[in-house]
Amino acid sequence: MKTRKCMNKFSTGALVALGLSIDGLHSIAEAQTQQEGEQNQHAAEAHHHHAMEGSCGMRMRMDMNGMVMHENKDELPKDCDAISEEVNIQVRAGVKYSEQYPGTVFGFDQHQWKVQPCSRITVEFINDDHIRHQWMVHGLPKYLYPRGMFHIEANGQQSKTGVFIVPSSHYTYLVHCDIAQHMEKGMKAQLVVGNGRGDLPSIPGISAPKFVDAFSSSHQ
Ligand SMILES: [Cu+2]
Known part of the structure; x- marks a missing residue:
């Protein structure tokens, strides 16, 4: 299937390449602005620019604000008879949210969300920094979400909104930003569906790290 083949290209490393593509969009847009007023001889480039938005099919859309990958607004997980509830989440990302957690540099403004099984979740992801951040969920059913992943990325000081539906299992999903380090x-959080399945380690404000740093402040 063509769409799936396209999706499979988006490994972690490829996201860096995607970032470069987004930068590319900016430069193309700038180039188009400069060309305004000239004759329409650059229509081909305009078309090219348009084609780059969402060029990987319906499961991914991208523009200069960022991207949403593997969005699912209406396909029910096979273990759900209906959508149980509509959940709206607003998440902010930025270095300032790390301040209250020693040892972290980046952060989300919340590190845990609790929802009912089979809920449909609309996530508005707002990036307060000047660098890219992501809100990426792992462990979703792969027949609905390629590689089990739903992913929003917001470019610097932009926001992006995406929708997905969780299955009926009680589970704790990892949410993180996959940009290096x-x-x-600090950009680690959890999505608790139903009763969840225990806290994940190293969630700021929620759980201790699995392997605690053995630093000492005293000199001996
Ligand atoms: Cu980030």
């Missing part, structure tokens, strides 16, 4: 430095 952002999770390790």
Whole structure:
């Protein structure tokens, strides 16, 4: 299937390449602005620019604000008879949210969300920094979400909104930013569906790290 083949390209490393593509969109847009007033001889480039938005099929859309990947607004997980509840989540990302958690540099303004099984979740992801951040969920059923992932990425000081539906199982899903070192430095959270399945380690404000740093402040 063409769409799936396209999706499979988006490994973690490819996201960096995607970032470059987003930068590319900016430069194309700037180029188009400069060309305004000229004759329409650059229509081909305009068309090219348009084609880059959402060029990987219906499961991914991208523009200069960021992207949403593997969105699912209406396909029910097979273990759900209906949508149980509509959940709206607003998440902010930025270095300022790390301040209250020693040892972190990046952060979300919340690190845990609790929802009912089979809920449909609309996530508005707002990036307060000047760098890219992501809100990425792992462990979703792969027949609905390629590689079990739902992913929103917001470019610097932009926001992006996406929708997905969780299955009926009680489970604790990892949510993080996959940009290098952002999770390790605090951008780690959990989505608890139903009763969940225990807290994940190293969630700021929620759980202790699995392997605690053995630093000592005293000199001996
Ligand atoms: Cu980040």
